[in-house]
Amino acid sequence: MNVVILAAGQGKRMRSDLPKVLHRLGGRPLLGHVLETARELGAGKICVVYGHGGESVREALDAPDLIWVKQELQLGTGHAVLQTLTFLDDGAPTLVLYGDVPLIGAATLSRLAEVAGNGLAVLTEFLEDPTGYGRIVRDDDGRVRRIVEHRDASDDERAIDEINTGFMAAPTAALKRWLPALGNNNAQGEYYLTDIVRLAIGEDMAVATTQPDAGWEVLGVNSKVQLAELERIHQRNNALLLMESGVTLADPERIDVRGELDCGRDVSIDVNCVFEGRVVLGNGVEVGAHCVLRNAVIGAGTRIAPFSHIEEAEAGRDCRIGPFARLRPGTRLADEVHIGNFVEVKNSTVADKSKANHLAYVGDATVGKNVNVGAGTITCNYDGANKHRTVIEDDVFIGSDTQLVAPVTVGRGATLGAGTTLTQDAPPEKLTLTRVKQLTVPGWKRPIKKK
Numbered sequence: 001m002n003v004v005i006l007a008a009g010q011g012k013r014m015r016s017d018l019p020k021v022l023h024r025l026g027g028r029p030l031l032g033h034v035l036e037t038a039r040e041l042g043a044g045k046i047c048v049v050y051g052h053g054g055e056s057v058r059e060a061l062d063a064p065d066l067i068w069v070k071q072e073l074q075l076g077t078g079h080a081v082l083q084t085l086t087f088l089d090d091g092a093p094t095l096v097l098y099g100d101v102p103l104i105g106a107a108t109l110s111r112l113a114e115v116a117g118n119g120l121a122v123l124t125e126f127l128e129d130p131t132g133y134g135r136i137v138r139d140d141d142g143r144v145r146r147i148v149e150h151r152d153a154s155d156d157e158r159a160i161d162e163i164n165t166g167f168m169a170a171p172t173a174a175l176k177r178w179l180p181a182l183g184n185n186n187a188q189g190e191y192y193l194t195d196i197v198r199l200a201i202g203e204d205m206a207v208a209t210t211q212p213d214a215g216w217e218v219l220g221v222n223s224k225v226q227l228a229e230l231e232r233i234h235q236r237n238n239a240l241l242l243m244e245s246g247v248t249l250a251d252p253e254r255i256d257v258r259g260e261l262d263c264g265r266d267v268s269i270d271v272n273c274v275f276e277g278r279v280v281l282g283n284g285v286e287v288g289a290h291c292v293l294r295n296a297v298i299g300a301g302t303r304i305a306p307f308s309h310i311e312e313a314e315a316g317r318d319c320r321i322g323p324f325a326r327l328r329p330g331t332r333l334a335d336e337v338h339i340g341n342f343v344e345v346k347n348s349t350v351a352d353k354s355k356a357n358h359l360a361y362v363g364d365a366t367v368g369k370n371v372n373v374g375a376g377t378i379t380c381n382y383d384g385a386n387k388h389r390t391v392i393e394d395d396v397f398i399g400s401d402t403q404l405v406a407p408v409t410v411g412r413g414a415t416l417g418a419g420t421t422l423t424q425d426a427p428p429e430k431l432t433l434t435r436v437k438q439l440t441v442p443g444w445k446r447p448i449k450k451k
């Protein structure tokens with residue numbers, strides 16, 4: 001099918017310099033959600049109608065399967081679809097979607113296309129308060145006659161509780177006849193897409209209707225309040241899918257997935273965790289409260305204690321991370337690694353069973369197996385101009401409060417005494433100390449305050 005996505009509206013009520021359809025829901029632009037759904041439907045052609053200031057929309061979301069059509073002046077929904085006609089294949093029906101209605105489901109749209117058959121179909125909804133929406137006017141036999149906009153409707157018509165959601169499926173060849181024939185003699189002086197219903201009836205074409213699987217699918221975003229409401233719906237849906245796939249959530253209302261979260265079996269996630277980009281959690285992974293993970297891959301059995309922050313990093317199996325750990329981009333932990341509280345690791349690999357349990361900075365380092373990094377250890381990786389690497393070979397023991405001034409290598413099995421400032425390589429298997437020898441000064445007296 002052809003898909004037309006209307007996205008030319010300015011979105012004034014967002015009170016933002018960012019075009020409305022680029023505001024994010026679940027970490028992704030509103031229009032990105034609609035594009036994904038269109039692709040899920042197997043759309044042959046996707047035309048996006050964009051408007052003033054929309055070049056940034058195009059830059060943000062451009063892809064080879066998209067046709068961008070500029071609507072210079074927003075003269076109405078019918079005028080918007082009219083701009084796309086030359087790009088649509090007559091052989092397939094056309095589905096009209098909206099860039100600011102991001103939660104529409106592929107199943108609902110497939111059904112809309114199905115009920116359309118070779119005719120027209122409108123997705124409708126019954127609302128307790130239909131104020132503002134176009135109303136579906138039916139005849140005594142229940143057949144759709146036309147859609148009347150709220151501002152053009154009589155009191156009787158305003159009492160109709162069946163509204164137009166805006167989503168339509170139409171035969172493309174017919175659209176090419178109807179849209180150029182639309183007038184704008186109405187309360188808003190706009191070319192209404194909804195007027196094609198009357199034109200279809202005039203040609204004795206059937207007009208079918210169906211309703212969305214869930215009411216929230218057709219909610220649009222016009223303000224930050226509505227954006228926040230849809231965000232909660234989207235997150236609740238994500239949480240339900242996770243739980244249905246076997247993930248334990250301490251509280252489904254307190255998890256935010258802003259991207260893609262892939263979980264193995266028996267994963268459990270405590271409250272207030274945020275997942276961004278693509279995150280993969282292996283079997284049995286436990287994520288403690290208040291963690292933020294962005295583009296991370298965590299191996300089976302690894303436990304992440306509360307308040308840890310992990311970004312562009314990987315951990316192997318059975319690691320212990322946190323509480324209050326920070327894994328920055330380029331961190332690769334092998335298996336059974338322990339990274340404890342207030343430890344920051346960046347652009348470093350740490351091999352099996354090594355530990356840095358307290359207050360350390362490991363940056364631009366290659367750390368071997370079975371290494372113990374003492375509390376307060378720092379790799380001095382930056383000389384003010386360039387970054388340098390630190391290599392710590394297998395079975396090294398680094399005493400507390402050590403500075404490793406890179407580039408420097410600590411040989412296999414070496415021990416560094418507490419308080420070492422290492423500026424040259426430390427030989428393997430030996431104890432290396434750099435601090436001054438302990439000295440007690442004979443006869444020294446503490447100064448006394450003068451009267």
Ligand code: UD1
Pocket residue numbers: 006007008009010049071073074075076077078079080098099100132133134135147149163164165166191192193194220
């Ligand atoms: C439209 C429907 C109305 C329906 C309602 C559902 C028409 C005439 N009316 O009304 O029956 O109940 O949606 O929300 O279709 N747009 C463009 N270019 C334009 C005009 C609009 O791209 O020239 C886009 C807007 O950005 C928006 C969408 O189309 O995303 C709907 O336009 P809007 O003006 O909000 O239509 P409504 O008046 O709400």
Ligand code: CA
Pocket residue numbers: 220
């Ligand atoms: Ca609207």
